Amino acid sequence: MNQKMTKVLALAMAAAMTLSACGSSAPAETPAAPSTPAAPTTPAAPSTPAAPTTPAAPEATTPEYEPITDLVLSGGAPSTFQILNTETSNDRVFLINLVEGLCDNNNKGQMTPAVAKEWGTTDGGKTWTFKLRDNAKWVDINGNEKANVTAYDWATGMEYILNFHKNSGFNSANLVQNIAGAQEYLDYTKDLDAAEALALTWGEGSKFAEMVGIETPDEYTIVYTCLKETPYFDSLTTTSSLYPLAQGLIDEVGIENVNAVTNETMWYNSCYTMTDYEHGGEIVLTANPLYWDTDCTLFNTVTYKTVESQDMAYMLYENGEIDRVSLGQSQAKAIAEDPNHKFHDYMVEAIPGRTSNHLQLNYDKNFPDGTKDVQWNTAVANEAFRKALYYGVDFTEYFKCFNAVEPMSCTNDFITRAGVSYTSDGKDYVELVRANLGMDAASSDKIAHLNADKAAQYLAQAKEELAKEGLTFPIVAEYYVGNNQGELDNAAVLKQCIEDAMGSDFVELKILTYVKAYSEVRDSATQAFGIFGYGGVVADPSTYLRHYLYDDTAWWTNKYLHTVNLPEDSDIVAIQKEFTELYNKADAIVDDNDARMAAFAEAEALLQEHALTIPCYVTNSLQLTKIDPNSQMISRLAACDSKMKNWVTNVDGFTREQIAANAAK
Template sequence: MKKTVAQITALTMAAAMALTACGTGGKGTENGGAADSSQTADSDKNAIKDLVTYEAPNREQEGFFILNTEKANDLNVLCNLYAPLLEVDENGKLRPAVAKEWGTEDGGLTWTFKLRDDVKWVDINGNVKADCTAQDWITAMEWVLNFHKNGSQNTSMPLALIKGAQDYYNYTKSLPEAEAKALDTSKMLEMVGIEAPDDYTLVYHCAVNAPYFDTVCTSACMYPVSQALIDELGVDNVNGMTNETMWYTGPYFETTFTMNNEKILTRNENYYDKDAKLFDTVTVRMVDGTQLYQLWQNGELDNIALAEADLRTIYNDDNNQWKPYLSETRPKKFSYQMHFNFDKRKEDGTPDENWNKAVANEAFRLSWYYGLNLTNYWSRTNFIEPLHCENVAYTMKGLLYFSDGTDYTERVEEKLGLPASDGTNPRRYDAAKSAEYKKQAMEELSAKGVTFPVQVDYYIIAGDQNALDKATVLKQTFAEGLGEDFVNLNIKTFVSSQSKEVVQPALGSFYINGWGADYGDPANFIDQERYGYDAAYYSNNYSRINNATDEDLIASYKEFSALAEAAGAIYDDTDKRYEAYADAEVYLLQHAFTIPMEYEVQWQLTKINDYSKMNAMYGAQNYTYKNWQTSVDAYTTEQYKEFQSAGKAK
């Protein structure tokens, strides 16, 4: 996410823009959104009271302070513990939350939010600690923009959108650490366009017209924190708060957190939305994918995504009791990509020169881009319809639309010259092109002293058989598509934290990560890859492009970044802005700085109606366990088709 950011963003969004509603003001009811009308009294009688669900072992929660993380692992839990200004509904439309009314009267330059007066901060025992007021969003903004308090976490959107935010961030970054940490909100209020005329009115002044600013309110950077909590913990301890020391405003407490085992969320009786349909408890178990089907059969989980072997077992047996209950999940909001590490290190901390030279070579990367037929890899997720998982763009489909209704990703695909999907063959795969680039890469790199096969280190969590099986398929895909004379994929493992054990010491040759939009604009995707931009999440944490030394690589990255920055400066014509961003995205992909990998579309057995969940292609709220329609009995395939049809009709 970021670089000279005063010029980034804001535009007049087309009326057809997907999933963004209430663009100029959404006056709502006094509650934060009532349960779906389809959830009748009869269905409530059969509803689950204590939900038991799961998460993969490599997606364990690592942080409890929502302002200090951008990881889905954390946000998928934390969205249940904090109350936001606005929420999304099951169709991705904005609805009231702590802000009961909001709007802009000047085309997105100034946004005013009228807040509820009954939201309370409580500790893990349910003791009321403080009222939640507009001041808590001011305190939070100071924390986010203070470099020495929060690093660069969650800065990209405020820096791009809020007047004076970049100046305050630069100011704090220039200060000695102790001096910056001692700052209260007074200096920020002098410099930054945020104010609270009273305890329950919050006003943001944007740097440029931002009609989509309210979509940002569903993202982690726009959540509150109480100054009283900061005082209680001490500034140095805030980012390290735990479930036991944090304060809550959301629908649940995290009453139990057992690392790599399970977490239990318990209903918050002080939660403001008394009409919300909540579970008494939600238990999230960390489960290896190979164990899910057995746990389902034992009645220990209320939903499972099916691993390939289990799906085949059920699908191929007409007598299997669970075949009539198979359903395809809604696509999750994440676009998964392969992210190269341009500054890889060995385990002793020294540079992996052979890899770093190889990956800096464009022909080397393009041989991967065209040479990996990922059909078998996708089949590990969805063997029935593997091409439903095919991803050929960087930005997530369904997030943005041109004024004529064209999906932004379709325009990217058109510019890339990709054929329409035939439902059988991957659209990007081209063995002949890959072979040409491989030959070119081996000639150019041999001249630079690179030895072949290039060793490629790919990390998965230890002990997860499903992760190992999928990595093994990927290894086979590399061997078949690129040749073992060219590259050798080494499957390596970490114990519990990929971030701490692999990413921070820069041990991986590449990583496969999914990015979900924080708000409705292409900048939120494209800016993650920019060169020399403090808030570029992938550039700073994964690709480490700013540490690269190859002059040709750096020059190309700078050209891409210039295209992205120029696109961000267009705010008076949505179509023109999207067109410019599409050009930047195409450049990113044509130079294979990153490689789109997959969408997450699985098959499942479930007692949860996915079409009743919050569902948006942006923000951090889709895992909020609120107003879900559930059944103590598994939903059938036919019922799910009805849910899908009803969802499309809305």
């Protein structure tokens, strides 16, 4: 008995050891194993954009590689299935594939038709008319037709958002700022009893129709009336606040349950339906068989997997279990430094981030005990000090934290994100700001706004002036980051950049951590500065610049700069007031786009001349991918690059060279 058992155990152990040995010697020198492709789903229906505006034609791309038909990505989960209730990127990644609005963007960032086949304005942007296609359908989770998509769905959607008792005011900001009567209707419903408000609709003779600037002359036409001439209004249609809601859905689930719809009860009109949803597990999207654009290329299914860490995601990519992985700083560095690494040629840049990140200085800093940080507040109020930072801090090493291969692709020289607004001859708006500032042209080896001579001059001036004011050096700048190694490592690099430029005997960066969320620090104003940014909402510089107005409602002014707390006669306040005046003058120009751009450029240049905030970076991270980023939609505004339509894929993964060649095409 004993002998038998010993033999059996010995055999079992030998087998296990053999299998383990096989595992450890498994070759890892080839890129992720190709998946078996099947015929791509090709729903199709040609869109014919027409006058008055000539939208850009959708970019049709011919597959040159063996395509993926069932895509697998890593990702989280949406916090809602009601797109009217959210504007966050985490939710929109999923929801824009399930619900479609009036317009999309193409892979160059231009507006393209979605449910609207043509649109335009004839009065400088005061009223906008959208003509809808008549073959768009609402479907259920299984792709069964529920109803036609009509103009009425947009009126229903807008009434839902602006009715305080239906959507609690969420997503109303864009409408209130742009649509005539929106604020009044929101206020009107807020004062109503809940039951009374819930019973309201948008139809003819309703209070909504009477008050709010949206009309539906027929089933397939929407006319919006803006508060004022809004030449960029069409760019607002990609934001969630101008998405549709089917009355049929409301009737089906009940008005009180519209925000609580799930993937099983919601109605779909975009290219996919969500056929499986497990929070913390797997999410599966399946091509919508009744999607109007039968010419586009869709995946049969797209599976999102919840992945615990970046290392796990990398392993899954290696195993061929997911088709794209973002690389962390250390992973990218390791691959970049090893020319023999199997993924060395496969590291490609993701679509650059939408946000324009700045070093946001805090002009009214407190210590954690609530007392004023006089040293910092005095230093930052000194213009020479700020200019020494602006002209002197070389962020190149810091950029390497985000992109170890081409760090300079993260350069950001302006407050407004490049690629948002253009003049009539196609010049990027930021080039006007550059001209106003007399800044060097963008280059791949230097941050354009740096100037060593000016930096040295302002540094000396600042030291002298601040010493006279009685400050003791070094001035401590308290910088807060999340309590994780990645952020701490990045902060250490930033500290080096700042101390190299300013001298550690003059400015000492003290790295501190917050407990849970940055708002702890921001709300108590205990940060000397933070590096933050925001994505635009509309294709107009105002979307970035309005945050700096000297105004109680300007969020950035209040939450980050804290300049509203400064004395009225402060130099900073004077700059902001001058900026506000220039901004308002620019914003009043609605009939001449070029003049508007020029006026905004002047206002923006003023902020930068005085170094009120210091442009820092745009994210341009690295990834391993089987999806060509050139085929993804791009928008500097609402998140739309996750709409999985006409994506070019390659089961073997793309090399850097292939991506560059495709971009050149």
